[in-house]
Amino acid sequence: MKARQLIKLVFINIYHNKFRSLLTTLGVIVGTATIFLVVAIGAGGEAQVNQQYSKLNVGTIMVTSATRGKVKDPLTKKDAERFTESAHVASAFPVVNGSGTMKYGNYGNKGSFFGIVPEYQEANHLSVQIGRLLEDDDESKHNRFAVLGSDFANTYTDGNPDEIVGKSIEINSRTFEVVGLLNRVGDSGSFMSYDDSVFLPMSVAEKYLLGNRSNPNITVVAKDLNSVSSAIEDIKSILDETHRLGGSDQFRIVDAGSRLASAQSTAKTMSMLLLSVAVVVLIVSGIGIMNVMFVTVKERTKEIGTLKAIGATRSEILSQFLGEAVVISFVGGILGSIIGYGMVPVLSYFELAALPTLNGLMLGLLFSVVTGVFFGFYPAWKAADLNPIEALRYE
Template identity: 45%
Template sequence: MSLGEILRSIFINIRENKTKVFLTTLGIIVGSLTIVLVMAIGNGSQASVEEQFKRLNVGTLYIMPAFGRKKASLKLGIDDMEAIAEEVASISKVSMVINGNANINFYGKSTSSFVTGVMADYNGINNLELEYGEFISEDHSNERFAVIGYELAKLLFEDEEISNPVGEKIIINGKRFEIIGVLKYLGNSERGFNPDEGVFIPYEVAQRYITGKNPGPMIMTLAKDINHIDSAIDEITTVLQKRYGDKSDQFMIRDAGSSLESARNSARTMTLMLLSVATVVLIVGGIGIMNVLFVSVKERTKEIGILKAIGARRKDILRIFLLEAIIISAIGGILGIILSMAAMPILNYFNVRAINTMFGYLLAFGFSVLIGTFFGYYPAAKAASLRPIDALNYE
């Protein structure tokens, strides 16, 4: 039999059994749809992670109180930062950082915002870009100056005819602060803090008016380059041990590179887990195809006998049923991909970031065809192995 005759026979059978074929493909449709969406959500998670860390230098190191210490009585201070700056040769920048919440007011508009007290090197470590003005510098260390995030600026000044709010005064916890800069829009947050909605003020001013001296500050440093990260960690550990002895274990050192890799691994693990679920769905769909083909072989036993009697070879019968399984699964894969495209606006509505890629489409389609081929082969081989005389006498 020619390929054209085989395909004609297949499409006639599909057309005459549309409902059965549709129900057979449901598992494949759902499986391929799931694969595309899982890959898209995984890509969205990866992109979010990359964006979250893109403003940080890979050599950024955090020195902070260790987690899980019930009696962590020690707190980092400016003298610790100065010791690290003087004794650690592997770093190029260092800054104290302290966080707190405050009420922000501007002519009747009020909001609660995250406030970060920083020093001059903070921006050099974090690579924050400014829409207007300048960032906190050494000249501002004891002054009530503020740099505000883009979203906070929009909230406070949206009804004002102000394109550049630098020089305006805002009230933070009852104290008047002058705006000296506005950050460019970032669209991401890190460690629970969204710079777009936050305020940056000088470190000592934050201690005096916002946080007091009770909250535990953090020290941020920047290694000279990626090759100095390990040596910087070792040197900082030595400084802490020299200053605090056995109690130095109340502090820990984290690097941005490991945090980034950890976040990437978490996103990959979640994607693989969901992908395995999609694979199970496809396998169930493949079993459905196999069952339907077994029924089809039974129903078409006499047809198989007639085809063999008029000269159809064993491989022709094998091709008919195997290609039918592949075509059914391919149709299911294509329908699943189309439905995934339609599902994207729904994901966006629920603020789930998903990025479709050609690889996701090809993976879903490839899996669908592979499942159809794998589970379709045995029924096809069973049909091809029927003897003509048995098939013709089958009741």
């Protein structure tokens, strides 16, 4: 039997059993669509994580108190200077923080503020959508200026943040002029939320709001990403030498890069879990293919006997039935991929990140064909193994 005749026979048999073939294909369609969507959701999740951390300097290291209570030997601005003595550290900035009653117009609430040096903004990739960032003159001249996070401004202006720039806000009954509004950052990977915060010159925060209570946290920027681990070791050594009452154990040292790696790892783990579910769906559909193929073999026993009687070989019978399983699986894979692609906008509507990829398409098609071959082989082999005389006598 020629290859062309074999292929023609495969499609004829599928057409004559089109309703059964359709039911068999449904399982493959669902499984392939699930795999396509799972890979798309995984890719969308990873892209979302990367975008969320794209403004973050992954070489940043945060040194903060390990507990919320009073530390025996707190950090000082001098520690920031000592950290820069490390060959693996590019810069280090003290940051002071506090909380209090914030008020703008008739709206008031509790909130957090941070006192920073101007260099801190560039090191952490902060940028403004309106106005300007804090400058060196603001620090040296004790200018009572403030830069607001995007969420903070949205909350206090009832969704009209533009109006607050150039106006004044009150923090613990002290007045500060708003000179800038930050672009949204998202998860900063640090001990603060940029979007919900108010930023003031450090000298101003200390002079008007914190006084002697201002024990800073310190943000350190490593020379490069490869220097982060060495920089952390140097920081620990410096703290052990200069803070003998508790050493480095009383401080929390976290690098932003590890937060990014952890978030990416979590996204990949979720993708693998979802992919496992999709594989189970395909296995179930494969079992369905096997059952249908067994029924088909039973129904076509006399046909198989006739083919063998007129000279069809064992391999030709095997190829015919296996070909039917592969075609059903492949068509189901194509349809499943199309349906999966069509579902992406629906997921986006429900704010579930999904990014269609070529890998998802190829993986879905590969699994569908493998499912057809794996679960279709045994019934095809049984069909090819039938005795022609017994097959012709079968009722």
